[in-house]
Amino acid sequence: MDTTNEPEALSRPQRRLLRRLYNGRTVPIQADGKAFLTYKEASRYLQAMEPDARGAVYAEMKAQAK
Structure with missing residues (x-):
C-alpha cells in the first residue's frame, strides 16, 4: 500500500529530518x-493534523531540536 500520494502523508524530506531529530533522543x-x-x-501526530497546522508544528519541532 503506497501512502505517499495521500494528502496526509509527510514529504520525504520531512520524514528524513524527523528521523534524524528523534534518533536516539x-x-x-x-x-x-x-x-x-x-x-x-511525532509523525502520527503530524499526519493527523490539517496541512496548514502541520507546517507550523513541524517548524516548531525543527526549531526545538537545534
Whole structure:
C-alpha cells in the first residue's frame, strides 16, 4: 500500500529530518503543547493534523531540536 500520494502523508524530506531529530533522543521535543520522544509519536501526530497546522508544528519541532 503506497501512502505517499495521500494528502496526509509527510514529504520525504520531512520524514528524513524527523528521523534524524528523534534518533536516539532521550529528552523529548516540546511542540504544540505536547512532548514527543520518538519519530513514530511525532509523525502520527503530524499526519493527523490539517496541512496548514502541520507546517507550523513541524517548524516548531525543527526549531526545538537545534
